[in-house]
Amino acid sequence: MSDTNTRVPSVLAHELPRPVPMDELAACPASEVFRRVGDKWSMLVVILLGGRAHRYNELHRAIEGISQRMLTRTLRGLEDDGLVWRHVHPTVPPGVEYGLTELGVSLLEPLSALADWAVRHAPEMAEARGAEAPGAETRAAEARRAEARRAEG
Amino acid sequence: MSDTNTRVPSVLAHELPRPVPMDELAACPASEVFRRVGDKWSMLVVILLGGRAHRYNELHRAIEGISQRMLTRTLRGLEDDGLVWRHVHPTVPPGVEYGLTELGVSLLEPLSALADWAVRHAPEMAEARGAEAPGAETRAAEARRAEARRAEG
């Protein structure tokens, strides 16, 4: 990936005119990060920790729906990536705190940009896919679309 | 999710002081979008189509590694989300073109911000997790970290 600090490859500079350099992107760190962003809990934890440091059970209660297993694994992953620090207070019932490293904090910005985009454009996406209430109707909508495609193509 | 166009909830404004409103975020479109970002091919396709419109096999060749099934499913998903359009040229061997909708184009910006972050901070992440060459050493590193944790906590 050549030169990192001065001139960033900026593969995605969204003016990109060229056929897109796959090697620079597919094999490159973006995929890895995208994957983390996509997993079910990581970014949620990052956001929570972006507010302030939390203890384990504090996170567990705050997130609601996550299993202990997944919370632990998620934290481990983020810690391994250097996004989250972990500090053990050697008290009698042990207390473990988690928080964002500087690296983790720096992620907050592009992440919030993406989240803001999501919030802003949610209505358009909802409209695009049929907009009717979720549930049985969704399948009906998909069926209609498939059929529309058949008629068209 | 209240008011969307004037004052965006901006849940993630990274100064966020409050305990983080889970309801506004967890159940909200961000998760959905994050998931899309995380899936193996979607964002790659978006980026490719960000350069210019492509035909099906053109994408298939460009991406290298994607199966027909996955390419089709990915395109379908993006189309359903309103990020990608699809146009069938009623020629004799059928020709189908895909491209980004306006919505899709608008995604390019936050997406590139995230990718740029990834490229910029890849070294730090690599260093954080041990930095040795991938493969068997990775497991050794993980083992070391686990042991370090045991010794510490």
Place this chain on the structure above:
DNA sequence: CAGAATCCCCCGAGATACTG
């Protein structure tokens, strides 16, 4: 309190073969 271990299930995703 903060996990580790174990079991289990579902589905994302690849391989392969066939088609209008």
Place this chain on the structure above:
DNA sequence: CAGTATCTCGGGGGATTCTG
């Protein structure tokens, strides 16, 4: 050319139980 149809497998992720 641009798909669809099946089969298959690995792993992401949940529920439950046990422990320092």
